[in-house]
Structure formats: C-alpha cells, structure tokens
Amino acid sequence: xxxxxNQTLKISKELSKNKKILEERLGVGESxxxxxxxxxxxxxxFALFFVNGFADSDxxxxxxxxxxxxxxxxxxxxxxxxxxxRYVSHIQVKKLKTINEAMDNILxxxxxxxxxxxxxxxxxxxxxxxxxxxxxxxxERVVRGARDGFTETLLLNTALTRRRxxxxxxxxxxxxxxxxxxxxxxxAYLKDVTDPGLIKLIKQKLEEIKIDGLPMAEKSxxxxxxxxxxxxxxxxxxxxxxxxxxxxxxxxxxxxxxDTSPSVIIMPTTFFHHVQHAEEYRHTPMVGxxxxxxxxxxxFSSLFLLPIWLIYVQxxxxxxxxxxxxxxxxxxxxxxxxxxIFAELGxxxxxxxxxxxxxxLATAMGLxxxxxxxxxxxxxxxxxxxxxxxxxxxxIGMYATPSYExxxxxxxxxxxxxxxxxxxxxxxxxxxxxxxxxxxATTHSLNTPYLWPFIPFNFKALMAILLRExxxxxxxxxxxxxxxxxxxx
Numbered sequence: 197x198x199x200x201x202n203q204t205l206k207i208s209k210e211l212s213k214n215k216k217i218l219e220e221r222l223g224v225g226e227s228x229x230x231x232x233x234x235x236x237x238x239x240x241x242f243a244l245f246f247v248n249g250f251a252d253s254d255x256x257x258x259x260x261x262x263x264x265x266x267x268x269x270x271x272x273x274x275x276x277x278x279x280x281x282r283y284v285s286h287i288q289v290k291k292l293k294t295i296n297e298a299m300d301n302i303l304x305x306x307x308x309x310x311x312x313x314x315x316x317x318x319x320x321x322x323x324x325x326x327x328x329x330x331x332x333x334x335x336e337r338v339v340r341g342a343r344d345g346f347t348e349t350l351l352l353n354t355a356l357t358r359r360r361x362x363x364x365x366x367x368x369x370x371x372x373x374x375x376x377x378x379x380x381x382x383x384a385y386l387k388d389v390t391d392p393g394l395i396k397l398i399k400q401k402l403e404e405i406k407i408d409g410l411p412m413a414e415k416s417x418x419x420x421x422x423x424x425x426x427x428x429x430x431x432x433x434x435x436x437x438x439x440x441x442x443x444x445x446x447x448x449x450x451x452x453x454x455d456t457s458p459s460v461i462i463m464p465t466t467f468f469h470h471v472q473h474a475e476e477y478r479h480t481p482m483v484g485x486x487x488x489x490x491x492x493x494x495x496f497s498s499l500f501l502l503p504i505w506l507i508y509v510q511x512x513x514x515x516x517x518x519x520x521x522x523x524x525x526x527x528x529x530x531x532x533x534x535x536x537i538f539a540e541l542g543x544x545x546x547x548x549x550x551x552x553x554x555x556x557l558a559t560a561m562g563l564x565x566x567x568x569x570x571x572x573x574x575x576x577x578x579x580x581x582x583x584x585x586x587x588x589x590x591x592i593g594m595y596a597t598p599s600y601e602x603x604x605x606x607x608x609x610x611x612x613x614x615x616x617x618x619x620x621x622x623x624x625x626x627x628x629x630x631x632x633x634x635x636x637a638t639t640h641s642l643n644t645p646y647l648w649p650f651i652p653f654n655f656k657a658l659m660a661i662l663l664r665e666x667x668x669x670x671x672x673x674x675x676x677x678x679x680x681x682x683x684x685x
Contacts, residue, residue, distance in 0.1 A: 205295040211312035215243050217295055222302065238266040240275065241312040245298070250305030252324035259284060259307075259320065276316055288321035300378060325349050330356060333436035333458070335600055340478045345436045350380050350455040353438075357384065357451070360442035365389075368453075371402065373417070377409030380455035381417070389448045391678040397642060398450055398463065413457035421452075421463070422641070428608045430601035431641040433462040433469050440474055448679035464644035466676065467636055468661045470599035471495055476664050484664030491596055498593030499606050502536060503613040503625055505586050510621055523582035533618040535579045539587045540611065542569070648676050 208214050215232065219225065222245070224232045233244040242263075246256075262283055271278045280289055292298050298308045298317055305323035330344035330352070346353045354368050365387045372378045381402065385395055401421045410416045414434065422431045435441055436458050441451050444462045452461040462469070471491060476484035508515045509524060509532050528535065546569075573579050590610065597603035609632055616628035639646035649657035657674060659665075673679040 207293060207295060207298070207310070207315050207317055209313050209315055211241050211243055211310055214295065214310050214317075218245055218299065218302075221295075221299060235260070235263075237263040238268045238271050240268075240271070243310040244307060245302050245310070246307045246322070247302065247305055250323055250325065251307050252322045255320075255322040255324075256307060259322075275311055276314055276318065279311075279318060284318065284320065290319055291316045292319050300372070303378060304380070325351075327352070336435065336437050336440070336474065336598075338473075338475045338478055341474060342437070342439050344438060346438060346441075346458045346460060348456050348458055350382055350453050353453050353458075353460065354382055354384070356438040357441055357445070360438060361386075361445060366445070373402065373405055374407060374409040377411070379410045379413070382453040384445060384451040384453065386445055386448070389446070389673070389679050389681050390450060391448065391680065394450060394464070394642065394677070398452075410454065414452070414454045414459050414461050417452065417454055418461060421461075427635070427639060429467070429605040429636065429639065429646070430470060430599060431465070431639070431646070433465040433599065434459040434601065435462060436460075437474060446673075446684070448673050448677040464642040464677065466641070466644060466648050467602075467646050468649075470602035471597065472661075473598040477667075481664050481666045485662075488662075488664055491598065494593035494596035495602075495606065496593070498590045498597065498603065499610050499613070500629075501590050501593070502586055502610060503617045503628075505582070506532065506536065506614060506617050507622055507625055510618075524580040525582075526580045528577050528580055530578060532580070532583065533614070535583045536587065536614060537611075539579055539583050540614075543587060543591055544607075644676055 205217065215234075219232060222230050224230045224245075229248040231244075231246055231248050233246075235242045235244065266283060271283065276291060280291065292301065292308070293316055298310075298319070301319045302308050305325065307320040307322045309318040309320065311317070327347050327349045330347055332338075332343040333345040336345075344356060346356065358366070358368075363386065366384065367387050368382050368384045370380060370382045373381050383395075383398060383402070398421065405417075405420045407416075407420075418432050425431075433444075435444075441460050441462065445451055449465075450463050452463065454461075472488070473491065476487050478484075479487065505522065508522065512520075515522075524532065530538075570584055574581050574584065594603045594607060597606065613625060613628045613632070616624035618624070620627070633647075636647050637645075637651045645652060648654065649661065654675070657676070660670070668685075671683060671685040673682050673684055675682070
C-alpha cells in the first residue's frame with residue numbers, strides 16, 4: 197500500500213480517471229473540507245480540486261466568471277496555453293504533469309484544475325491561509341523600534357524580510373519536509389556574502405531529514421540540523437523580529453523559515469549572539485553599551501550569585517566583615533541547600549503557572565505567589581528571607597537574558613553549580629565553573645566555536661561585543677561566518 201501511494205502517476209487524458217484517483221487518495225466525500233467541483237466551460241469538462249478554508253473565494257469566483265464567458269473557438273486547440281496565457285487572470289499559474297504534484301499542491305491550499313482530454317493540469321495559487329497580522333513579539337519587545345513581528349505564515353514572513361533587504365542577491369529557496377506534513381521550509385541568504393560551504397552544509401542536512409512530519413516546526417528542524425545532544429545550551433538563535441533577522445542576513449548568516457512558526461532560525465550562532473538585544477541598537481552607543489553591561493550583569497547574576505552566597509553560608513569564616521550583613525541572620529530546621537532547591541523548583545512551578553494562566557487571572561496568581569507563598573513560607577520557617585532575596589535577583593537576571601533558550605540553559609548550569617558547591621564547597625564551585633567553561637569551549641554550532649571570540653580569542657571582535665560600537669565604525673562583517681565579502685561599507 198505504501199509503495200502504491202508513493203508511486204508517481206502521470207496525468208491521464210481521461211478526466212474521469214484522474215478524478216477517481218484523486219478522490220480516492222484525497223478522501224473526497226470522506227473529508228468534508230476536501231472539495232471536487234465538476235463544471236463545463238466552452239463545451240469542455242473541468243474538475244476543480246481544492247481545500248475548503250484555504251482557497252480564496254473571491255479569486256475563485258473571478259476565475260470562474262471569466263471561464264463561464266468563454267466560447268469553444270476561443271480555447272481550442274491548445275486549451276492549456278490559451279487558459280494559461282490569456283483567460284485565467286491570476287498572477288501565479290503553472291502547469292503540472294503528475295498526479296503526485298497535483299496532490300501536493302492541493303494539500304498546500306492551491307486550486308488545481310483538470311481538463312478533459314489534457315495530459316496536464318493547471319495549478320492556481322488562490323491560497324488565503326488563516327492567520328494573524330504582524331504584531332510585536334512578546335519576548336523581544338523594545339521601547340523604540342519596529343512593532344511588526346513574524347507570524348505563522350511563511351509567505352508573510354519572507355515579505356517582511358524582503359521589505360528590509362531590497363537586494364537582488366538575496367536568495368530565498370523553498371522546499372518541503374515531512375512525508376505526511378509536507379511542511380514548507382525556506383532557506384534565506386545573501387548570495388555574494390554568505391559562505392557557500394555553510395549553505396551547502398545546511399542544504400545537505402535538510403536533504404538527509406527523513407520524517408513523517410514537523411509538528412513542532414522550527415524546533416524539530418533544529419534538532420535534525422544540529423544533531424543529537426544533551427547540551428542544555430541553544431546552538432541556534434530564534435527570533436520573531438524581522439529587523440533582527442535582516443541584520444543577521446547582512447552579516448552573512450543563514451536564516452531558516454518554517455511555515456506555521458512565527459520564529460525563524462539564525463545559523464550559525466555563538467554564546468554571545470544570545471546576549472545581545474535589538475534595544476541596544478535603538479539608543480546611542482554609550483547608552484547601548486550601558487544596557488548591554490546591565491544585561492551581562494543580569495546573565496552572570498543568574499548563574500553565579502546563589503552558588504557564591506552558598507559558599508559564604510557554608511564557610512562564614514571567609515566572609516569579609518564589610519559584607520557580613522548578607523546573612524543568613526535567621527536559622528531554619530531545613531538546610532540552606534534544600535531551601536534553595538525548594539525555592540528554585542517553586543519558582544519554575546510559578547513560571548509555568550504564569551504561562552498557562554489566563555490573562556484576567558494573572559494578577560491574582562502573582563498575588564498568591566508573592567504574598568501567600570513567599571511571605572508565609574518565610575514566617576513558618578520553610579526558607580530564610582535571604583534565600584528568597586538572592587533567588588529573586590537570579591530570577592530577574594534570568595528574565596533579563598535576551599534569549600529565552602539561553603536563560604533556561606543557564607538555569608540548569610546554576611543548579612549544577614549549586615549542587616557542586618554544596619558537596620565540595622569552594623573546590624566544587626571552582627571545578628564546576630571550569631567544567632561549565634570547558635563545556636561551552638568544546639561546543640560547536642555548525643563547525644562554529646560556541647565561545648568565539650573569547651575562545652578562540654579575537655580581540656577586535658570581543659571589543660565589538662563588550663562595547664556597542666557606532667554603526668559607521670562597524671564596517672566589517674564577523675569573521676566567524678567566513679563571509680565572501682568582509683566589507684559592509
């Protein structure tokens with residue numbers, strides 16, 4: 197049965213034969229949304245296949261009106277050529293030669309027209325996908341800047357990018373993945389800038405993907421491209437902002453668009469790509485640098501603040517007198533280490549609850565978390581106030597991390613450091629930190645060192661990360677992507 201479905205069938209001259217095959221394969225009559233409309237125009241029998249809900253009724257009505265006015269002598273001989281060139285008034289129309297192509301186009305939402313006594317069919321792109329308007333992404337908001345964001349419609353996402361890069365050398369190549377889902381995938385790059393080896397590598401990995409579908413869209417695709425790994429750190433960057441995607445294209449990166457997903461994949465990326473935010477480029481270089489350093493402080497606070505405080509709790513004799521106020525001043529029957537673990541798990545539980553809480557109830561949930569849980573937990577002795585304080589600072593640093601995926605990776609690294617510090621104290625913290633650095637230093641994203649430009653060291657590139665340099669001075673593309681053309685100006 198599987199071989200029969202995969203067999204390539206050519207379109208027959210007999211309309212009834214084509215109709216029978218398609219009705220059986222597509223489930224016309226079984227699936228309410230799969231439609232076959234039989235009509236007669238200019239003395240010729242037509243069969244129109246489409247998915248109800250995808251086809252734009254206004255476009256279809258206009259086409260059918262024009263076909264209804266045709267006379268036989270206007271379209272014979274060479275029916276397809278006459279229809280294609282003169283009478284089917286739509287921009288995107290092409291011919292098909294196989295049943296398999298016809299099914300793929302029908303299932304993707306297009307209108308396919310079969311004509312009796314013709315060995316080819318016409319496919320008309322009359323799609324109108326249900327979707328939403330471009331809106332600013334919730335997790336990448338800026339005070340000043342563009343308010344549009346990617347949506348779940350691939351065609352709209354590529355148009356938002358084209359609006360920002362009106363270059364004839366911008367290439368957007370489309371393909372389909374998934375034996376059953378046939379998900380549209382678009383790979384975008386600048387032909388004269390992006391490394392040809394990188395493009396070839398990504399295309400090769402896409403061709404090797406064999407799966408029935410991509411229900412989780414870009415995340416499923418990323419795991420196929422990057423490979424199997426238990427590394428908690430993100431090896432690609434996601435963004436829902438067209439301006440961020442355009443900026444990376446101009447640097448020489450490759451962008452992957454996946455239909456049904458509002459996020460695009462930026463490849464390759466390093467650790468430091470995940471700690472930069474569009475907000476920094478909407479202000480003066482000095483202010484942008486200040487904001488960037490605040491973000492760095494938040495990122496490293498989310499990693500190291502709690503483990504370092506735990507060291508001082510376990511070995512109070514090394515705590516300098518000037519900062520002995522950091523506590524804890526109160527005691528509890530529960531060890532500090534367990535208090536931290538319970539508080540960490542509780543924080544994650546509240547975060548997940550906030551995600552799944554309807555908006556009208558979000559304020560009530562926040563009050564429950566802050567007042568009932570936090571305050572009462574301190575009063576009954578479950579946790580000391582300092583645990584809540586330093587955990588909260590770490591949580592704020594986690595939420596201040598521009599990349600949501602990086603913040604979750606740092607969360608797991610923090611738990612590891614807390615565990616190592618509790619078991620081995622200062623040596624545990626030092627060894628744990630070294631193992632964390634080794635993990636990042638040995639990680640590669642599509643043959644790109646994850647800690648570049650720190651390891652391997654590149655002074656000029658590192659300064660560009662530490663300082664938000666003025667745009668006129670940023671006249672070189674990052675060497676890590678091996679651009680064909682290094683000059684930006």
